Amino acid sequence: MKSDTLHLSAVYTKMIFRSWFQYRVDAILRSFAVFAREATSIIVVYFTLLKFDTLNGWNIYEMLFLFSLVYVTYGILIIFFTGLRDFGSTVKNGSFDRYILRPRGLLYQLIFANADWFAAVGHGGLGILLFILSAAKIGVVWTPWSIVYYIFSIIGGVLIQGAIFLFLASLNIYLLETNSLKEVFYWNARKFAGYPISIFHKAIQFCMTFVVPFAFVNYFPAQFILRKEDMSLYPGIFMYLTPVLGIVMYILAYAFWRYSIKFYKSSGN
Amino acid sequence: MKISPYMAFAKKSFLQKSAYRLEHWMGILNTLIRLVIYVEIYRALYGGRETVDGITMSMVTTNFILSLGLESFFVVNDYYLSSRLYDGSIATEMLLPVSFHGRMLADNLGTAAFKLIFHFVPAMIVACLFIGIQAPAGPGMFGLFILSALLGYGVLWSISFLFQMFSFWLMNVWAVMTIKNVFINVLSGSMIPLWFMPGFMRTLIGFTPFESIYFTPVQIYLGKITGSEIILGFAKQIIWIVALLLLGFMVWQKGQKKIVVQGG
């Protein structure tokens, strides 16, 4: 990054924090509400496993670990991708035109001009909490290699989800409403992801692996650490693909984004 | 009290819903996906067992289909009052010769009617074809189920009504509504069938309105409760609706005073 771009990123961040700081109490309440809403699934899993002990061989701690990857990656993701998450309304209310009128990259502005810290703290906080609760209880010895692997998987998971957000944002240029598409192709996929995909019908497993590759965000990285029995159903290499997949998906999504911007300029909104 | 102005509001919200066709189809898909997730999880949990604690897999499936089905058209707008307070339109709305709450209900019912026809029915057809639902425990039970479901909507709506009335004082309505919904989701049986909740939780939930939303109707449908238990179930639903609405009205009166004093 050129130095003035770096400087601008710093100024954007400063402004975001100033804005956020205005809220104070509200910020805490909001972050907690996000935390509570996401924790709903965890609470449900907790009570369910209280009754049933294991789900396909996964106990409560392994489940928490599996979930934690979803939330940690999202917490990081939303710091950078808030602008893309909200792209639909940005286009609708005309704010996107203002970005076009500025001498800066469009995607760059969308990424750095905004960050939903409430969501970052709510999801990220939950993810970290789940990790802390489970990391010691899953019977795993953390070696330097597994720590490095874990970090790369987090980055890969962020990129995979970022690519999905970028792709859905590009679709907003063609479709009036993509909230429902987002619901299906991101949020619902994410719901499946909290559970080991081996419990689902083969068709669902296929979707989670090849259509919306959420399984690579948490299931396969978790398997690398946990090596549960149901991993034998899948090619071993899947446990290592996450970072690669993240980069490839992001590049493809970016190409589609560029194409869509051209379309926006020729058709208005 | 004339019905026709309320019909107009209901019709308007019905038509507004239709404006986004893609969103609509996706909404149905959304319901079906959630249904599939819950059913698959329980299939795995049951692991081939016929029953757990006397509950068959088919009962579990039916619980989810009915809960999510009802949820799909039990429309409440948690932000009806707060959005009008925020943009000031509450002032003009209060001047209309119709009851504000009547309008609120009519608005929700319009959307609910739309979702009933265009979301619930298609989703139910697909669910019953591909997942399979248990037949009701009898034609009489089915009728009682429908009645209880209507009351269940009343309970859900009344909870939203009460919480909305606090909008006059709340800085952050969204946070409160989100947390309220967490409780509803976890405790109403739509995510965990209440049969599987630990005993103490079950007892606790019994003191809340949450089981009266979806679970009471489902229990009636499945014939899990009979005779006097059904009457008790209905009574609880009605009592909760009345209590919540009354409380809501009291809060509303206080809120009215507040805006008059502040000058809108």
Added chain:
Amino acid sequence: MSFIEVQDISKTFKVNKRKAGIPGMIANMFAPKFEYKEAVKKISFNIEKGEMVGFIGPNGAGKSTTIKILSGILCPDEGKISVGGYIPYKQRKEYAADIGVVFGQKSQLQWDLPVIDSFELLKAIYRIPEDKYKKNLDRYTDMLDMNGFINQPVRQLSLGQRMRSDIVASLLHSPEIVFFDEPTIGVDIIGKETIRNFIKELNEKDKVTMIFTTHDMQDIEQTCNRLIIIDKGSIMYDGSLHEIRNKYGTSRELIAEFNEETRVQPINDVIIEDKEDRRVSFTFDNNVTDVNKLMHEILGKYSVRDITVKEPEIESIIQKMYTGEAFV
């Protein structure tokens, strides 16, 4: 070559066309129907550096499409466009660095933060050197009297204050050309005056080219020397305000206030109308009737207390240009 050259620009949009109501709604779910709308049809014009041009026309006339094409947000389907040597939609980032845009209805400022914070952010976005930033900031805030509120959050400002802030925001990087879209809408009279004077001074002293789209005829009359009227995607008129008055604005209204109730004799080529309070209006064409002769005749024949002669407002002149068409 002119500073702005627009040649045969055309733009057509695809619009969803389904009737409202239940049958339309069902039809739309299964078979959506589209219609093509020609927003701009082969329009051409040239603008020199330092000109102040006003674009007016009814809603849906193609004004905002033209401005979007000029500012680089939209690309035309056909035709050529060049502004200051750039092709707006092709060289977006470089072009954006040299233009300013003010949307009267939509602020570009950070809602929750003090105005000065937004300016700081723009300084970084536009890479404005510190000395230029300080110089512009001090000059503009003085001219627009903003020191009283520059540290207040934007959401606390009055519309006039916010508009002034948005205008400064668009000028901090010393752009060569500024586009104004409804810049004084909703602003009070004094605010409008301040803004118009500021704009005029900037144009005169700094030779900033300015383009306005507005419904406020007074904005145009007081600031622009050239008027382009767009209707139904085509240019109806392109010329000076002066010319419009001469060509279409030759009617005059003389109002005489008499000392007593007076029965006025008819005069050739003059429309006479009785008004209240012993006033009578005489409407005539400046080219046909000599105002001196008319006044002479009235003063000679009757006992007059007061006389005024009114020029028509641009608004009514333009309305006359389109009998039957109403401008909002």
